[in-house]
Structures are given as C-alpha cells and as structure tokens.
Amino acid sequence: MAISFIEQSICPLCREKNLSLEEMYSFPSFVQNVKDPLYIFSDSSVHYKCLYKHDYGKEALQFAEFYFVRTKIENRKCVIDNKLIAHYDDYLFIDLLTSDANEELFTFNFTTMNKRNISKWMDRSRFIKVAKEFRAN
Numbered sequence: 001m002a003i004s005f006i007e008q009s010i011c012p013l014c015r016e017k018n019l020s021l022e023e024m025y026s027f028p029s030f031v032q033n034v035k036d037p038l039y040i041f042s043d044s045s046v047h048y049k050c051l052y053k054h055d056y057g058k059e060a061l062q063f064a065e066f067y068f069v070r071t072k073i074e075n076r077k078c079v080i081d082n083k084l085i086a087h088y089d090d091y092l093f094i095d096l097l098t099s100d101a102n103e104e105l106f107t108f109n110f111t112t113m114n115k116r117n118i119s120k121w122m123d124r125s126r127f128i129k130v131a132k133e134f135r136a137n
Contacts, residue, residue: 012040013050023047027060030067031096038063038099056099063096070110080117090114098134105134 009018018024029043041051041060051057069075071093076085085091094111108127118124 009045011047011050012044013046013054016047018045018047023049025051025061027064028067028071029095030064031099033097036096036099038096059099063099066110067096070112076112078114078117079111080113080120080122083114085112085114090116092118097131103134104130 007017007019010016011018011024024045024047026045027041027043031039031042033039037056038060041056041064046057051061054060074084076091076093077083078085092113092115094108096109097105098109100106108123108130113121121127
C-alpha cells in the first residue's frame with residue numbers, strides 16, 4: 001500500500017500535493033511491469049478527481065480492487081491443488097503483468113500458488129515461454 005504524507009506526498013497524475021486522506025486513493029504495489037500504462041498508479045496515492053478523469057483511472061481502480069480480493073488470506077488458494085496456502089513462506093503471488101487483455105501473458109495476472117507445487121504446475125513451461133516473448137518485445 002502506498003505510504004503517503006499529507007501535504008508532502010505528490011499525486012503522480014497532476015503533480016500536486018495530497019492535502020487530505022479523504023481526497024485520495026492509495027494503490028497497492030500491484031503492477032511490476034514499468035511499461036504498462038497502469039504502472040503510474042502502482043504504489044501511489046492519487047487524488048480521486050485525478051483518478052476519475054484519467055483515461056486509465058477506472059481500469060486501475062478495478063485491477064487494484066481485484067488485487068485486494070485475491071491477496072486476502074482466505075483467498076490465497078493455490079492454482080495447482082486449489083488448497084489454501086497456510087504458511088506465508090509458501091505463498092507465491094504474481095501481480096499484474098499486463099493490463100492488455102490481448103496479451104497472452106494476461107492470463108497469468110494475479111496467479112497464486114504454493115511454492116512447493118511449482119514443479120507440478122502444468123502451465124509452468126507455457127508461462128516461461130510467454131513471459132520471455134513478452135519481455136523481448
């Protein structure tokens with residue numbers, strides 16, 4: 001979650017200071033891909049007025065809310081065995097890789113798995129192939 005200081009932190013969209021908690025939305029660090037158009041929102045505190053005016057504001061908000069739901073303890077189920085991941089050390093979570101639904105990598109957004117099951121992951125080879133292709137572009 002973005003750490004913000006009233007009258008010190010700056011909205012990345014308008015470059016003005018955040019003056020109150022009531023006027024801003026704090027995004028989690030949910031986008032790791034610096035080339036994605038939603039990256040500007042990741043781990044940032046944004047004025048609501050700026051968020052709603054921005055071309056990607058609504059989409060960023062939807063992905064952030066989805067991130068919050070997927071990372072709740074009760075939703076940390078492994079995609080491989082569908083079991084709840086009880087130990088935090090076993091928890092592996094893939095953030096938003098791309099917001100472009102036309103990209104093949106999009107299907108791997110917000111993937112949750114138990115590290116102990118990685119060798120059993122049927123999509124592992126496909127993920128590695130698609131991620132390498134995506135990174136090369």
